[in-house]
Amino acid sequence: MSMEGSETESETVQDPCCMNIPNYWGFQHADWHDSCLQKCVIGEKICAVFLSITGEVAARIFSEAQDANHKVDHLTSLTEGQIERLSQFCLYLLSKVIMENKFSWGDVMNLRLYIPTTLDMPMEPLSAIFTSAFNQLAEVDQRVKIDREPIFNLVPVLGAGKSAASMNDIITFELFAQRS
Numbered sequence: 001m002s003m004e005g006s007e008t009e010s011e012t013v014q015d016p017c018c019m020n021i022p023n024y025w026g027f028q029h030a031d032w033h034d035s036c037l038q039k040c041v042i043g044e045k046i047c048a049v050f051l052s053i054t055g056e057v058a059a060r061i062f063s064e065a066q067d068a069n070h071k072v073d074h075l076t077s078l079t080e081g082q083i084e085r086l087s088q089f090c091l092y093l094l095s096k097v098i099m100e101n102k103f104s105w106g107d108v109m110n111l112r113l114y115i116p117t118t119l120d121m122p123m124e125p126l127s128a129i130f131t132s133a134f135n136q137l138a139e140v141d142q143r144v145k146i147d148r149e150p151i152f153n154l155v156p157v158l159g160a161g162k163s164a165a166s167m168n169d170i171i172t173f174e175l176f177a178q179r180s
Contacts, residue, residue, distance in 0.1 A: 025088040025089075025092060027089060030064075032060065036053065036057055036093065037049060037050070037093065037097065038050040039097055039101075041101045044101070044102050044179060045178065045179055046179075047103050047175070048174075048175070048177075049097050049173070050173070050174055051093060051173040051174075051175070052169045053086055053089075053090065053169060053170045053171045053172070054169055058078075058170055061086065062082070062085065078170065080121075080125060080129060083126065083129050083171075084129050084133065086171055087129055087130050087133040090171065091133050094173060095141070095144075097175075098175075103177045103179060104143055105143065105144045105151070107178060108151060109176050110174070110175070111151055111152040111153070111175050112152065112173070113130060113152055113153070113154050113171060114157045114169070114174070115155065115156055115171060116156075116157055116159055116169070116170070117156050117157070117158060119170065126154055130152060130154070134151065134152070
């Protein structure tokens, strides 16, 4: 067997899922992360991602941070600090999906954050929290370019979720990326 063939073999043995995926904000890959995501990638041209954060998922995020003060009892009980942690987790997962599928943040055409009105937090502080998280991401990952305008839209909704039967998400992200 030639040296070239053995190099190819060693490359295919590695799991592309975890290669070169930074662990922003201390998050580490866990199998349960995929339960938050629905994604559709067509070739290497189109990537659509739906990311749902329920109370149960939020509790797991906070418990992994070993922060007893971040217990989630009800949608209206989240603090700005908790929303900040959730925004960081969401950007970590979205970055992971983007990189795994060979896209970049520059390919993102649309990013919407659906925020239930039951969260009872004004849009300005929410926008500031998510803008700050994106700015932090841009500081640690030079591939992320942030202009003056936010690259996301906050959309207040009565309820959000994976289906009409479960409209109890705390935050729902909808991302659409396209490469030419």
